[in-house]
Amino acid sequence: MFVTFEGVDGSGKSTQAELLRDALVAEGRDVVLTREPGGTELGEAARELVLNGPEMSPWAETALFAAARAELVARVILPALGRGSDVISDRYVDSSLAYQGIARGIGIEPVLDLNLHVVQGLMPDLTVLLLVDLELAAVRSGATDRLEREGADFRARVDSAYRQLAARFPERIVALDAARPADELSEVIRERLRSRI
Numbered sequence: 001m002f003v004t005f006e007g008v009d010g011s012g013k014s015t016q017a018e019l020l021r022d023a024l025v026a027e028g029r030d031v032v033l034t035r036e037p038g039g040t041e042l043g044e045a046a047r048e049l050v051l052n053g054p055e056m057s058p059w060a061e062t063a064l065f066a067a068a069r070a071e072l073v074a075r076v077i078l079p080a081l082g083r084g085s086d087v088i089s090d091r092y093v094d095s096s097l098a099y100q101g102i103a104r105g106i107g108i109e110p111v112l113d114l115n116l117h118v119v120q121g122l123m124p125d126l127t128v129l130l131l132v133d134l135e136l137a138a139v140r141s142g143a144t145d146r147l148e149r150e151g152a153d154f155r156a157r158v159d160s161a162y163r164q165l166a167a168r169f170p171e172r173i174v175a176l177d178a179a180r181p182a183d184e185l186s187e188v189i190r191e192r193l194r195s196r197i
């Protein structure tokens with residue numbers, strides 16, 4: 001089972017990805033948790049460049065995220081799934097569709113097209129999209145990297161982008177209101193997965 005978490009910065013995805021990992025491990029499953037960008041040596045280098053590097057064109061940004069993702073899929077995700085582990089990823093292709101495809105204005109299709117090659121066709125069985133109040137998310141996330149410093153307009157574009165993606169891929173993306181306490185939300189997510197794993 002391959003599950004991804006998505007949402008704006010500060011939506012609480014990382015917490016939920018960890019709580020789901022803990023819940024599955026407690027049930028005796030073998031779980032690999034990854035985060036994007038990062039998770040491999042090249043991915044960490046790309047992460048540093050894209051988050052703390054110079055201003056760059058939208059396509060350069062897309063290509064750096066794609067390079068990190070290609071490594072993660074080839075070296076970590078596919079081997080783990082091949083061994084029979086579950087994989088949970090904190091961000092995946094939908095981040096590029098939302099941030100670069102829609103919010104940066106490249107368009108969903110070209111970014112999806114590139115990414116389908118990059119991930120060798122591997123899309124998640126389920127994607128959990130966490131929807132939060134944008135002001136709360138802004139406070140939670142701070143403004144520590146280049147993308148987080150984009151400000152409220154950009155954050156609103158990303159939020160609307162994710163909602164568009166949820167409408168476009170209703171079988172794969174489950175959108176949940178993330179306002180409730182983390183432990184309650186985690187149980188809701190586990191319940192939603194139960195029918196699938």
Ligand code: TYD
Pocket residue numbers: 008009010014036037051065090091092093095096097099100145147148
């Ligand atoms: P990170 O510090 O990991 O943020 P978060 O904890 O919110 O995931 O930084 C990831 C940033 O990179 C975040 O602002 C989203 C952005 N991003 C993209 O724009 N496109 C992508 O494909 C990915 C994976 C991330």
